Each structure stands twice: as structure tokens, then as C-alpha cells.
Amino acid sequence: MKHLSVNHLLGIKYLNKDDINLIFHLANSFKEVLNRPIKKVPTLRDLTVANLFFESSTRTRISFELAQKRLGADVVNFSAGTSSLSKGESLIDTANNILAMKVDVIVLRHSNPGAAEFLSNHVKSVIVNAGDGSHEHPTQALLDAFSIREKLGSIKNKKVLIIGDVKHSRVALSNIFCLQKLGAKVRVCGPSTLIPKYLNKLDVEVSHNLKESLEWCDVANILRIQLERQKNNFFPSNREYAMLFGVNQELLSSLSQDILLLHPGPINRGVEVTSDVVDSHNSIVLNQVENGVAIRMAILYLLAAKIKR
Amino acid sequence: MRHDKKFQYNMSDRKIILNVDQLKLTITRLSSEIIENHIELIDKCAIIGMQPRGVQLSQQIHTMLEYETGYSVKYGLLDSTFFRDDFRRREDVIIPNKTNIEFSLEGLNVILIDDVLFTGRSVRSSLDALVSFGRPNSVELLVLIDRRFSRELPIQPKYIGKSIDVIENEHVVVNLDGNNSSVILLNEKS
Numbered sequence: 001m002k003h004l005s006v007n008h009l010l011g012i013k014y015l016n017k018d019d020i021n022l023i024f025h026l027a028n029s030f031k032e033v034l035n036r037p038i039k040k041v042p043t044l045r046d047l048t049v050a051n052l053f054f055e056s057s058t059r060t061r062i063s064f065e066l067a068q069k070r071l072g073a074d075v076v077n078f079s080a081g082t083s084s085l086s087k088g089e090s091l092i093d094t095a096n097n098i099l100a101m102k103v104d105v106i107v108l109r110h111s112n113p114g115a116a117e118f119l120s121n122h123v124k125s126v127i128v129n130a131g132d133g134s135h136e137h138p139t140q141a142l143l144d145a146f147s148i149r150e151k152l153g154s155i156k157n158k159k160v161l162i163i164g165d166v167k168h169s170r171v172a173l174s175n176i177f178c179l180q181k182l183g184a185k186v187r188v189c190g191p192s193t194l195i196p197k198y199l200n201k202l203d204v205e206v207s208h209n210l211k212e213s214l215e216w217c218d219v220a221n222i223l224r225i226q227l228e229r230q231k232n233n234f235f236p237s238n239r240e241y242a243m244l245f246g247v248n249q250e251l252l253s254s255l256s257q258d259i260l261l262l263h264p265g266p267i268n269r270g271v272e273v274t275s276d277v278v279d280s281h282n283s284i285v286l287n288q289v290e291n292g293v294a295i296r297m298a299i300l301y302l303l304a305a306k307i308k309r
Numbered sequence: 310m311r312h313d314k315k316f317q318y319n320m321s322d323r324k325i326i327l328n329v330d331q332l333k334l335t336i337t338r339l340s341s342e343i344i345e346n347h348i349e350l351i352d353k354c355a356i357i358g359m360q361p362r363g364v365q366l367s368q369q370i371h372t373m374l375e376y377e378t379g380y381s382v383k384y385g386l387l388d389s390t391f392f393r394d395d396f397r398r399r400e401d402v403i404i405p406n407k408t409n410i411e412f413s414l415e416g417l418n419v420i421l422i423d424d425v426l427f428t429g430r431s432v433r434s435s436l437d438a439l440v441s442f443g444r445p446n447s448v449e450l451l452v453l454i455d456r457r458f459s460r461e462l463p464i465q466p467k468y469i470g471k472s473i474d475v476i477e478n479e480h481v482v483v484n485l486d487g488n489n490s491s492v493i494l495l496n497e498k499s
Binding site for chain 1: 388390391392401402403404407408409413440
């Protein structure tokens with residue numbers, strides 16, 4: 001075992017299967033650390049991490065911050081609302097100013113696809129993509145796959161269904177890359193207005209029939225309807241969406257086998273999924289959140305190991 | 310699995326330090342010493358094997374302790390990778406082994422077990438890692454082989470199988486597999 005094949009985590013696209021398995025191996029160890037009475041290790045105590053969040057986030061930001069603190073790193077947080085960004089400073093200038101204060105790793109969330117890659121080409125720091133527009137959200141995909149593997153033993157040959165707003169979802173694209181690299185079969189299901197045309201190039205099946213797709217799959221990942229991005233009327237109403245593509249208990253009870261349900265959060269209860277389903281034994285939503293910290297610790301550990309002293 | 314460098318050994322230049330029979334005697338003696346010191350509070354004892362190479366020895370000693378005393382003795386495995394002092398100083402990333410301690414160490418007398426004591430750095434990191442599981446009443450160190458005069462930290466075992474003097478390019482190899490058990494000294498090819 002050597003190192004990750006990459007120096008930054010920009011997207012799952014750039015990782016290979018060995019990288020993903022190495023991340024999972026470390027995540028297992030960190031999960032054990034997180035269950036100790038003292039959940040902290042000193043491994044990154046000589047490193048400083050900046051969380052640059054140009055887009056709002058609760059789960060991902062807290063998860064990254066906890067991962068950094070439990071690895072002993074120093075952490076600085078930045079969010080767009082309270083920064084000089086509103087005074088017109090560019091992304092590179094903001095990042096370089098923060099780096100001038102001796103920061104080793106930048107965790108970036110940005111609304112522009114490719115923002116993390118752009119930054120990695122222009123500043124001298126390790127970059128971790130925490131979501132770039134509708135492009136990739138690699139840590140989410142890794143924690144999703146890790147959670148599935150934990151429940152089902154393996155990802156290989158498993159049938160995974162991604163339901164909903166694939167067009168606007170960075171989670172969907174990263175999940176497709178990650179699951180396929182681990183040998184899963186991936187299908188997406190949603191209204192045709194929310195399924196991007198490029199999917200046929202990614203060897204992904206497309207369906208518009210939710211019941212038939214749920215019957216096909218072992219695991220369903222229910223995406224959030226991004227209400228803030230629905231100004232173009234991709235579907236007539238939330239109520240109609242819920243009727244055609246919402247997952248409810250009646251639908252699950254009609255299936256011939258039990259399936260595993262994931263959701264990246266935040267959940268619109270009653271729209272893409274009903275409350276009783278979220279809280280049922282099929283749902284591993286809270287396992288995903290717990291595993292998120294371990295996955296992020298694993299990534300920070302493996303990337304930091306490559307930083308020259 | 311992790312910090313094993315691929316050494317080339319000069320196989321003709323090997324010396325047996327302990328053969329099967331001697332090893333058996335040594336492990337029995339080490340177990341007896343633990344019993345002698347802890348018999349009155351054996352339920353307050355915890356045997357902790359250090360990953361990766363202290364595992365087999367700790368299992369054998371733990372089995373012997375339970376057999377000889379008739380009591381159940383707490384047992385766990387500890388990996389101290391995240392507490393090591395050489396992170397970012399090695400060519401390869403350090404991959405951890407499994408830690409499995411399913412009880413609190415608060416107030417227990419811990420006996421930490423490894424096969425060979427060399428620089429003392431692994432023991433140092435293990436002592437730090439142990440505290441994550443509670444504050445032990447005491448920690449004692451047991452090693453099968455003590456490589457004298459090679460310590461880089463002030464660490465001294467309480468229970469020693471055998472002390473040996475080894476020069477830098479010699480390697481101690483411990484094998485605890487049944488009838489093939491032995492401790493041998495190998496000379497690295499220059």
C-alpha cells in the first residue's frame with residue numbers, strides 16, 4: 001500500500017478503485033476512533049485547514065470541521081456572507097490571502113462547477129472539493145458507498161437507483177462515478193426534465209417509472225428536490241412530484257424485497273420521501289451522517305500524508 | 310503489514326535465539342510472573358496486545374492466564390498509528406490495523422504486550438493511545454525480546470522474555486506458529 005494516486009480530492013472521476021478502497025480502510029479505523037471515550041487523535045496537529053464555504057451548508061461543513069478537529073488540526077472557517085467577497089475580491093485572491101496565513105489544506109464549497117479544480121491549479125495548497133455547483137460532491141459519494149458497503153457487505157454487482165433531481169445534483173454525478181468504479185449497476189429515475197442528456201454516455205440506465213425501478217434495485221438513493229433551483233418549472237408542483245416520484249410506505253410495502261434507502265439531506269419530508277419512510281428501518285440516513293465524519297477524516301489523513309514537511 | 314521494509318537477508322548468517330521448547334518455557338514464565346504480581350486483582354487486569362506484531366504473543370499469554378487462574382481476563386488489541394511521531398516522515402502512508410478494546414480502561418492495571426522492544430517509539434505512541442480508553446491505574450510493559458542499547462526514549466519493560474544485544478543491520482524475527490515457533494536473528498545483506 002503506498003499513497004492515494006491524487007494530491008487533491010477534486011472529484012471521484014480522478015480516483016481509482018484502489019484509492020476508494022484505501023479511503024474505506026482508513027474510514028473503518030477512524031470510525032473506531034470516533035467510538036472511543038476520547039474521540040481525538042493528534043495526527044494532524046501541525047497542520048491548519050481552512051473551510052471556504054461560498055455556498056450555504058450545515059451537514060458538510062460541520063462534518064468537515066469535526067473531522068479536522070478530531071484529527072487535531074487547527075481550523076479556520078470562512079463563509080461567503082461575512083467575507084470580503086461582498087467587496088469584490090476574487091476566489092484566487094481570497095484563497096491566497098488565507099494561505100499567506102500558513103494554511104495547509106483548503107476545503108472548498110462553491111456554486112461554480114470546476115471551482116475546486118480551478119483553485120488547485122492556482123494556489124499552493126491541498127484542495128478538497130466539498131461540492132462545486134452541480135458537478136461533484138466526492139465526500140458525499142464516498143460516504144454513501146461506504147454506508148452501503150457497511151450494510152450489504154459489498155458494492156459489486158449491487159443495483160443502485162438514484163431518484164429525483166439528477167440534473168442539478170452533484171451528489172448524483174459523484175455517486176455514479178463512485179458506484180461504477182466499485183462494480184455496481186446504476187440506474188436513475190425521475191421526471192424527464194430533471195434527467196440530463198449526457199447520462200447515456202456514462203453507462204447509466206434511465207427510467208421514468210418509479211415502482212418498476214424500486215422493484216429492480218437493492219439500494220435507492222433519494223435526492224433532494226432543490227427547491228431553490230426550480231424557478232424554471234421543471235415540474236408542475238411539489239404535490240405532483242410527490243405523487244409520481246415520491247417514495248412512500250405503500251410503495252415500499254408493495255415490493256418483493258426489502259431495499260436500503262439513502263438520502264444526502266436536507267430532506268424535504270413529504271416531497272421526495274414521506275416522513276414514515278425516512279424514520280423506517282429501511283433508511284440509513286443517520287448512518288450516512290455518522291460515516292461522513294470518518295470518511296472525511298480518512299481523506300484528510302491520506303491527503304495530509306502527502307504534504308512534504 | 311505496515312512498516313515492514315523488504316530486507317534482503319543472508320540466510321546462512323542466522324542465529325537461533327529461542328527454539329520451540331525455549332519459547333514455550335519463556336512464555337509460560339512470563340505468564341507466571343503476571344499471575345504472581347496480579348493474582349489478587351486479576352479481574353482488574355487487562356491484557357492489551359500491540360498491533361501488529363504483539364497480537365499473537367498477547368493471545369497466547371491471555372489464554373495461559375485464563376487457563377492457569379480459572380478467571381476471565383479482559384483482553385484487547387491496540388493500534389497506535391494515529392499517535393505515531395513519524396507521520397509525514399515516511400515514504401509510504403502508514404496504514405492502521407484494527408483496534409479492538411470493548412471496555413473502559415479506567416482504573417485497570419494494563420499489561421501492554423509486544424514481541425520486540427527496539428527504539429521504544431511504538432510503546433510511547435501506544436501509551437498515548439491507551440489513554441483514549443480511560444485512565445488506567447497502572448501500565449506495565451511485557452516484551453518477548455528486549456533489544457538492549459537501542460532505545461531512543463526512556464522506556465523500560467517490566468517483563469522480559471530475553472534480553473539480547475543486536476547490531477544495527479541485524480533483525481530479530483519472531484515466529485509464534487505452533488511447532489515452527491522460534492526467535493531468530495538475521496543479518497541484513499549489505
